[in-house]
Amino acid sequence: MFYREAGDFKTSYPEDGQTFPIKLDRFGFFAVLFIGFAVIPFVINDYWVNSVFLPFLIYAIAAIGLNILVGYCGQVSLGTGGFMAVGAYACYKFMTGLDIWIGGVQYALPPINIFLSVILAGLVTAFVGVLFGLPSLRIKGFYLAVATLAAQFFLVWLFNKWAWAYNYSASGQISAPERSIFGMNVTGANADPWVAYLFCLVFLAGLAFMARNLTRGSMGRKWMAIRDMDIAAEIIGVDPLKAKLSAFAVSSFFIGISGALFFSVYLGAVEVGEVFGINKSFLVLFMVIIGGLGSIFGAFAGAAFLVLLPVFLKNTLVGGLGWPTDLAAHLEFMIVGGLIITFLVLEPHGLAQLWRIIKEKLRLWPFPH
Amino acid sequence: MKMKLATLALGAALAAGPALAELTFPSLSYRTGPYAANGIPFADGYADYFTLLNERDGGIGGEKINLIECETGYNTEKGVECYEATKGSGALLYQPLSTGITYQLIPKATADGIPVHSMGYGRTSAKNGKVFSHIFNYPVNYWDGASVGIKHLLDLNDGDLSGKKVALVYHNSAYGKEPIRTLEELAKKHGYELTLLAVDHPGQEQKSQWLQIRRERPDYVLMWGWGVMNQVAIQEAVNIRFPMENFIGIWWSGSENDVKPAGAGADGYKALAFHNVGSDFPIFDDLKTHVVDKGLAAGAGDQLGTVLYNRGLYAAMLAAEAAKTAQEIHDTSNITAAMMRDGMESLEITEEKMATLGMPNFGPEFTVTCENHGGDGLGAVTQWDANAEKWTLITDFVQSDQDVLQPLIEEDSAAYAAENDIEERCN
Numbered sequence: 001m002f003y004r005e006a007g008d009f010k011t012s013y014p015e016d017g018q019t020f021p022i023k024l025d026r027f028g029f030f031a032v033l034f035i036g037f038a039v040i041p042f043v044i045n046d047y048w049v050n051s052v053f054l055p056f057l058i059y060a061i062a063a064i065g066l067n068i069l070v071g072y073c074g075q076v077s078l079g080t081g082g083f084m085a086v087g088a089y090a091c092y093k094f095m096t097g098l099d100i101w102i103g104g105v106q107y108a109l110p111p112i113n114i115f116l117s118v119i120l121a122g123l124v125t126a127f128v129g130v131l132f133g134l135p136s137l138r139i140k141g142f143y144l145a146v147a148t149l150a151a152q153f154f155l156v157w158l159f160n161k162w163a164w165a166y167n168y169s170a171s172g173q174i175s176a177p178e179r180s181i182f183g184m185n186v187t188g189a190n191a192d193p194w195v196a197y198l199f200c201l202v203f204l205a206g207l208a209f210m211a212r213n214l215t216r217g218s219m220g221r222k223w224m225a226i227r228d229m230d231i232a233a234e235i236i237g238v239d240p241l242k243a244k245l246s247a248f249a250v251s252s253f254f255i256g257i258s259g260a261l262f263f264s265v266y267l268g269a270v271e272v273g274e275v276f277g278i279n280k281s282f283l284v285l286f287m288v289i290i291g292g293l294g295s296i297f298g299a300f301a302g303a304a305f306l307v308l309l310p311v312f313l314k315n316t317l318v319g320g321l322g323w324p325t326d327l328a329a330h331l332e333f334m335i336v337g338g339l340i341i342t343f344l345v346l347e348p349h350g351l352a353q354l355w356r357i358i359k360e361k362l363r364l365w366p367f368p369h
Numbered sequence: 370m371k372m373k374l375a376t377l378a379l380g381a382a383l384a385a386g387p388a389l390a391e392l393t394f395p396s397l398s399y400r401t402g403p404y405a406a407n408g409i410p411f412a413d414g415y416a417d418y419f420t421l422l423n424e425r426d427g428g429i430g431g432e433k434i435n436l437i438e439c440e441t442g443y444n445t446e447k448g449v450e451c452y453e454a455t456k457g458s459g460a461l462l463y464q465p466l467s468t469g470i471t472y473q474l475i476p477k478a479t480a481d482g483i484p485v486h487s488m489g490y491g492r493t494s495a496k497n498g499k500v501f502s503h504i505f506n507y508p509v510n511y512w513d514g515a516s517v518g519i520k521h522l523l524d525l526n527d528g529d530l531s532g533k534k535v536a537l538v539y540h541n542s543a544y545g546k547e548p549i550r551t552l553e554e555l556a557k558k559h560g561y562e563l564t565l566l567a568v569d570h571p572g573q574e575q576k577s578q579w580l581q582i583r584r585e586r587p588d589y590v591l592m593w594g595w596g597v598m599n600q601v602a603i604q605e606a607v608n609i610r611f612p613m614e615n616f617i618g619i620w621w622s623g624s625e626n627d628v629k630p631a632g633a634g635a636d637g638y639k640a641l642a643f644h645n646v647g648s649d650f651p652i653f654d655d656l657k658t659h660v661v662d663k664g665l666a667a668g669a670g671d672q673l674g675t676v677l678y679n680r681g682l683y684a685a686m687l688a689a690e691a692a693k694t695a696q697e698i699h700d701t702s703n704i705t706a707a708m709m710r711d712g713m714e715s716l717e718i719t720e721e722k723m724a725t726l727g728m729p730n731f732g733p734e735f736t737v738t739c740e741n742h743g744g745d746g747l748g749a750v751t752q753w754d755a756n757a758e759k760w761t762l763i764t765d766f767v768q769s770d771q772d773v774l775q776p777l778i779e780e781d782s783a784a785y786a787a788e789n790d791i792e793e794r795c796n
Contacts, residue, residue: 047457051450096788160541160567170550170781171492171543173472177788188789189480267445269472271543273570274445311450314440319454325440326400326409326668 003363019212022363036201041194049193054266056307057200058258063287063299064211065254070285071293072215073247074227075136079148081280082155083252085272086128087259089165091121092174095187095264096167114179114186114264118203121260122253128155129252136244140230152281159272175269187264196265203261207254212296214250223247224294255284290340292352301351309336391432391703394419394688395439395455397465400668402442403571404596406626407677409668411466412438414681416667417660421652422689424659429692430702443596445469452477461709462486462688468544471504476789479503484710486691488684489514489620489643493547494781496743498714499793501782505713507687507744508735509643509769511593512777514619515548516769517748518591518641519555521617524764531560536587538578538594538602541567545593548619552591554773572598579605592618599627607634614639617750623760624676628753636755639763643748644683644732646760648674652682652727676751676760683732690726691716714739733766739795743778746771 008023010016020026044053062080069075093099094117099108112120132151136144159165166174178188185191186199214220222243225233234240263270270276283306291302310332317328347354361368398412399405419434428434437458439451448470452463463478463485465471471491478485479502486505487495493512495504509517523530537552539545549565556563564587566578572594579602582590590611594602599622606616614637618627623640653673660666661673672678695704695712704712716737723731733747746769751760786793 045457047453050453055446169784170547171468171472172546173469173543175472175476175788178790189476267449267473268476269469271445271469271472273542274469277570314450315454318439325398325438326405329401329440329442 002365005363019216033205036205037198041198044193044197046193049197050266051311052308053197054200054261056303057197057204058261058266059284059287059303059307060300061200061204061207061261062255062258062284063291063303064208064296065251065258066284067288067291067293067296067299068211068215068223068254069247069251070288071295071298072220072227073223073244073251074140075133075244075247076141076145077148077251078145078278078281078285079132079151079155080255080284081276081278082152083125083129083255084259084262084280085155085159085276086125086252087121087256088263088270088276089159089174089272090124090256091117091260091264092167092176093165094120095179096177099164111179113181115181115199117179118257118260118264122257125256125259126249126253129248129255130245133245133248133252136248137241149278149281152278156272156276159276171271173269173271174263176264179264187268189268191265200261200265203257207257208296208300211250211254215296219243219246227294286340290343290350292350295350295352297355298350298352301355305351306336309339391435392429392461392692393435393437393455393459394462394685395437395451395458395460397441397448397451397463397467397470398438399441399443399466401440402444404443407596407599407621407624408443408466410624410626410672410675410677411681411684413666413668413670413672414678414683415464415685416681417656417673417678418682418685418689420660420665420667421656424663424665425655429689430696432702441465441467441470443467443469445473449473449477456481456483459706461692461704461706462713464488464684464688466490468492468547469542472543475501475504481706482710483706484713486684486688486713488680488687490544492785493743494778494785496741496778497782498737498739498742499782499795500786500791501742502794503710505737505742507716507737507742508718508733509746509748510743511544511547511619512551512774513743513746513748513769514641515551515591516555516746516774517750517767518617518619519552519559519561520767520770521639521750521764522561522589523559529559533561533589534564534585534587535561536564536566536582536585536590538566538568538575538582538590538592540572540594540598541569544595548591548593550777551774554777555770558770558773568594568598568602571596573601575601575605579609579611582606582611583609588615590616592616592622594618594622594627599624600630603628603631603635603638606638607631613637614752617641620680620748623751623753625758625760626675626677628755629758633755635753638753640751640753640760641748642676642751642760642762643766644679645728645730646676646679646751646762650728650731655727679731683728686726686728686731687716687718690718690722713737714742746774 003024020029066080069077094112097108097111099106135147166172176187178185184195222238225238226243287302287306290305292298313332317323318325396415399408416436419436423434437455441448441451468490471487474485484503489509491506493510495501495506552563568575592602616638618640620641628635628638691713694716695708696702698711699708714737719734735744747766749762749766750764752763753760
């Protein structure tokens with residue numbers, strides 16, 4: 001009833017192999033894109049952007065990035081917070097003008113456009129990610145998780161210690177100065193909410209498109225071969241070095257961009273230990289696991305679940321029911337934790353799998369076999 | 370996607386803000402998380418003072434006060450959410466009680482025209498009102514604290530610290546790093562040797578730092594700690610038998626919560642303060658009659674008279690006085706955030722004022738001006754008596770070394786102004 005597939009015939013391979021082969025899904029996707037780009041910017045205010053949409057969009061980018069590494073390539077990483085920090089600090093250096101000292105002489109680049117700064121920050125993070133991905137060639141599973149955990153602690157320590165990274169500010173904080181695109185402020189306090197929202201949405205849409213197509217192509221199939229059985233993959237001609245390192249690079253690129261946006265557009269001022277600590281690594285990993293490993297939709301669902309649910313609960317319990325804030329905060333932990341366990345017990349493959357099952361049912365409804 | 374939209378729609382229905390009241394004061398509190406032990410008494414004191422004004426005087430200038438509490442958990446992301454959620458409700462003033470959140474709010478609140486009062490924390494150079502139009506940090510800041518601490522050490526050593534070793538144990542964050550510049554400048558001036566020991570959030574593991582202190586034997590240890598870090602540091606100091614009277618914490622490291630776990634060993638530990646301690650003030654009788662006995666006390670109601678409760682009380686008192694000043698200046702009882710800012714900028718705290726409020730000699734006298742948003746930098750030293758289980762003020766309020774601090778403040782605020790294209794005001 002919901003899906004009317006009668007008459008929806010495919011006459012060519014590209015048609016059959018497209019991302020949304022079912023017509024209704026395709027329309028749904030374009031409708032969501034339309035709402036995201038052309039409706040939401042006109043109706044949102046500061047609160048919705050800063051408390052709901054920006055964190056959701058940015059965490060979704062990070063979750064897609066981590067999903068490529070963990071979900072598609074099977075390399076467990078706990079270094080997400082550290083890599084986000086690389087993105088944030090790289091973006092800060094690029095947007096304030098990168099300075100390098102060689103032999104006592106300072107060479108400084110002029111401040112780079114914010115859009116390019118974010119992309120460059122992603123590239124720098126990709127490079128750092130490859131470096132920390134090197135151990136994956138020898139170790140896997142829990143051992144690799146520990147190695148990436150070391151990256152997490154090392155990077156946070158580095159950005160706390162290395163005064164150059166925060167332009168020698170007294171407090172060690174980095175704050176994003178005002179930067180604009182087409183004359184409209186994207187960062188800083190005077191940025192219009194819809195501009196910040198669209199800026200992040202463009203990145204998310206672009207990166208999600210890229211991720212989806214990478215994972216469908218030969219590169220994604222190599223990653224999945226490595227994930228499913230690395231020895232077998234090597235025998236059929238997949239180079240583990242290239243596959244693993246490319247997964248680390250692409251994943252870190254995404255995570256670096258999310259870190260850059262997290263700092264420049266969302267928070268505006270960042271302190272590495274507090275914002276990019278180990279908690280962030282776990283949060284993004286939980287998003288990937290709850291959403292569903294190896295699914296782009298899962299990354300969205302996981303990010304939505306972990307970003308929106310606390311805000312929703314807080315508004316319900318404190319704003320709606322008028323409970324004391326501390327009681328609500330404790331309950332929030334319990335409810336979110338309880339729901340995570342419930343969801344994973346009911347469907348170990350995450351929200352994406354849940355959605356897949358529902359969709360199968362809907363396609364047959366009301367006449368199941 | 371569809372699930373996401375459904376969630377959003379449900380959220381939209383429930384995200385409507387609280388009802389508008391006449392004078393709205395948001396309280397970004399933290400009653401949960403690793404810093405809750407210190408966040409609770411402050412939030413209680415802050416809330417109780419406003420409850421007292423509502424119950425006893427019918428609000429400020431006849432306008433009832435609406436206190437909106439929002440839980441931040443000392444987390445900057447939640448702090449931003451709280452700010453965005455409450456700013457639309459006519460919020461007059463933000464006191465985030467977190468240096469990290471203050472840094473977030475400096476540009477945001479300035480753009481929105483809402484004043485921020487970071488009392489004894491936040492960005493020190495916000496003292497320069499010429500650059501920071503909406504940020505206030507009276508009566509003291511961290512650099513004053515560092516200087517007052519060193520002055521106390523000078524007093525103990527007949528004015529000569531040369532050759533002495535001073536160690537700083539600090540929370541490895543924006544907050545803990547604040548005093549380093551000042552202590553380095555003061556080290557140049559007074560000739561002591563400074564050792565820096567960073568402790569990472571949340572500070573439960575400090576064995577290596579205290580091992581180093583045991584090895585290097587500094588003459589004095591200063592501490593910039595918060596939350597559980599304080600308790601651990603004091604316990605570690607007791608464990609290595611460091612003489613407690615040579616261990617001085619900043620005002621955020623000097624509450625009952627911090628010293629009690631160490632028991633008798635913490636006796637003699639010192640902490641800086643910018644307001645008086647104890648419950649020996651007439652206002653506490655009023656609080657008992659109008660708030661506690663009516664069952665209106667915030668939280669569990671068991672924090673009255675503790676150091677951080679008094680600080681919350683003091684913060685609320687300064688906010689209420691600024692609101693009164695604003696009402697006088699603009700000749701209206703229903704003030705806006707912009708008027709509140711004007712009130713804060715012409716705030717004058719005198720001994721008579723504090724005495725009429727039932728808080729005689731509670732804090733230093735100071736005047737806020739357009740140029741100076743930070744007061745005169747008066748601080749005192751308190752000491753813990755483990756047997757009597759109470760803090761006592763052991764020095765008068767002394768002024769920090771303005772010769773050293775003023776240039777630093779000028780320099781840091783000028784850098785901020787240049788970074789953000791801010792033109793100096795007050796000319």
